[in-house]
Amino acid sequence: MTACPALFLSAPASGQGKTTLTAGLARLHRRAGRRVRVFKTGPDFLDPMILAQASGAPVLSLDLWMVGGAACRALLAQAAREADLILIEGVMGLFDGTPSSADLATAFNVPVAAVVSAKSMAQTFGAIAFGLARFRPEVPFHGVLANRVGSARHAQMLQEALPADVRWLGHVASDALLELPDRHLGLHQASEIADLDARIERAADALAPTALAQLPPAVDFGDVDHVPNVPRALEGRHIAMACDAAFSFVYPANVALLEAMGARVSRFSPLADEPAPANADAIWLPGGYPELHAATLASSTRSAHSLRAHLSASKPLIAECGGMLWLLDALTDTQGTRTPMLGLLPGVATMQKRFAALGMQQLDSAAHGALRGHTFHYSRVSTPLDAVLTARNPNTGAPGEALYRHGSIVATYMHAYWPSNPAFAAALFHGTAF
Template identity: 85%
Template sequence: MSATLACPALFISAPASGQGKTTLTAGLARLHRRAGRRVRVFKTGPDFLDPMILARASGAPVLSLDLWMVGEPACRALLAQAAREADLILIEGVMGLFDGTPSSADLATTFGVPVAAVVSAKSMAQTFGAIAFGLARFRPEVPFHGVLANRVGSPRHAQMLQEALPADLRWLGHVTSEATMALPDRHLGLHQAAEIDDLDVRIERAADALAQTALADLPPPVAFSNPSHGESIPRLLEGRHIAIARDAAFSFLYPANIALLETLGANVSYFSPLANEPAPASADGIFLPGGYPELHASTLARNTQSANSLRAHVSKGKPLVAECGGMLYLLDTLTDAEGTRTPMLGMLPGEAVMQKRFAALGMQQIDGAHGALRGHTFHYSRIATPLAPTLTARHAQTGAPSEALYRHGSIAATYMHAYWPSNPAFAAALFHGTAL
């Protein structure tokens, strides 16, 4: 038997990316936090950047929800845990409401979370009503809460937008165009939270703007089922020390991955290659996550103390796991989008070149001796290497071959960002350096 837990919850979605979902979700989280409520925010799909912003706004870690990558049972357990601890649950969608397989609409419908649609009304008038109508009616089973107009030019503009709505669609209000509230972005998405000097000021402005709207009202409670018992995870990394690179160059970390390492029994510590900190000699395994090594290539190339510690680690046959940007750091050279070529660590044979457009995007699954490990890929670089893949991931929907996983000595490297809780045994094998 499983009990149910009721907690007010709202799903923030939009007709497309770039409508202002993250800014307004962050503002809403901060608004309720200011009111003394405990707010838990989730992000739909694979994302490292938006959760950094949302964690700052809410004061709590932001975990991923995805029916494929995380899985419905795990999503259900995460929501139930949040319902036990929080006064409000917010879920930010990904892209547009119906984009992707599975989509934000699928997630909202599965758990009965009402959808508030954010629509950028810039350069738009009555068509706003048609877009809102389509979002609300395209799939009638999707629980629809209402629509908020973003980037509104004037009170008269807001009036026109509201009048264009069908009478039975809830108008949640509007937010004006405010550049000092918007969040800056770059090629992989929003800037990292630590890089936005006035982030809290921007979040506060968003909260103030939303305080004048019906979106500020506490949404209705949603009943989340409470799993009667969770699957026991064996402590496959008991007593092992895993050191993780974490700074502005290496920051793409799922909080759920770190939590899994600890659940598996590992002792986790951090070091910064950008600050030329050595990886601890006591580490049994090292993780180099993705990030932006291309923005810091010259600094990384100069920081010999970090580099030498990684070489010493691998020379002892200890496992080193590298994802995406972490893999680029290990190559012979890295060439940025302007053509500047920088020597990297030379621990993996090959070179990487940044592209003007993304080179790969999508959900991935890699199958090995321990079963399937799920994750995603999103990168703007291409690599050339003489290494042959040990394993090759496949695209989640099409099954087409995709990212390679390379083994070179004790190094395991791939473009795929893995969601380790999807297969704890596979994750543990990576850090034991055993057969995959």
């Protein structure tokens, strides 16, 4: 048996304060000397950065489709062997998406604590809590916490509105000093929030008097050792990964997989104009925020020269989303400012004021099978290139993101979760995927 206290923090919608309070709760238990492991539901890069800083440990993704049920259970069982507490932050609302946070919590019998922003709300709080608790009776509902509460009297009204069998977990007062700043793709990156630790500590203090701060029930995740058959297909390969505020959207599980397959992963910063190592066998440009750093990237001549030298030697370069934008001829922001990019991939990108694509994606290759991941971006690309593969939405079957090949470049908007298909990932970094 692999049992550990575990709690799933969800909400009726995005923007309720889940990440802030999950981070605060992780820090509160860490301050008490407990080893805390936090997971994030679904595809996300920004929340895990904050949760990792709060907990002091890497934050991995859980998703019944993208990661897979068996792999999710194995990750939870491994964490249960090492930790004193497991926290899982949900995505969007409790029942949103296919699969949803409710599906994940039910699959592993993890009690759900709902965070509900009570700003501009009184007795309706009880109706929302009632719906969350009763909509699907099989969901292991633990209770509800009111966030952004205006006063002690407000909290009393909220508690009195609850059905008798829905547990009140307490409340957190409105406090701008613990809220986390956000932008178009979500929260700011952890490294960009100068007072992040102070905000996390403040959230921990606010949660200390609530019932949410008590250790939740232990959950048995089973004695599962799901060790995938990962071939040492990248043995001796050196992969250089762009890594800075412009290129930071990376699943820790992707890096771990490359290393498990024998690769050495090094990092370089285009924003610091660092060159990619000349002895790298492959380069990886992850997604991120190139649009926020376009002028700096345009002047990163040493980095640009190293990428051109790498491609002139016909070595593989894998670019995802923001990494792909840097390779294009130009990037235009929402104010109409056009900035030249590397010019290594024909085409231009234009930033939009609302998202251009959002959802799960699957690439199907005749040679390597299915690779799973997701897409979320605010830009549109115009290119003369034809797609060598086109992803599809696994829920609707609708065509999704294109995957382009240009020389030894492979580029796409799709953020792939490489453990879903290690052979496909290895082929990408060998330049033999197609």
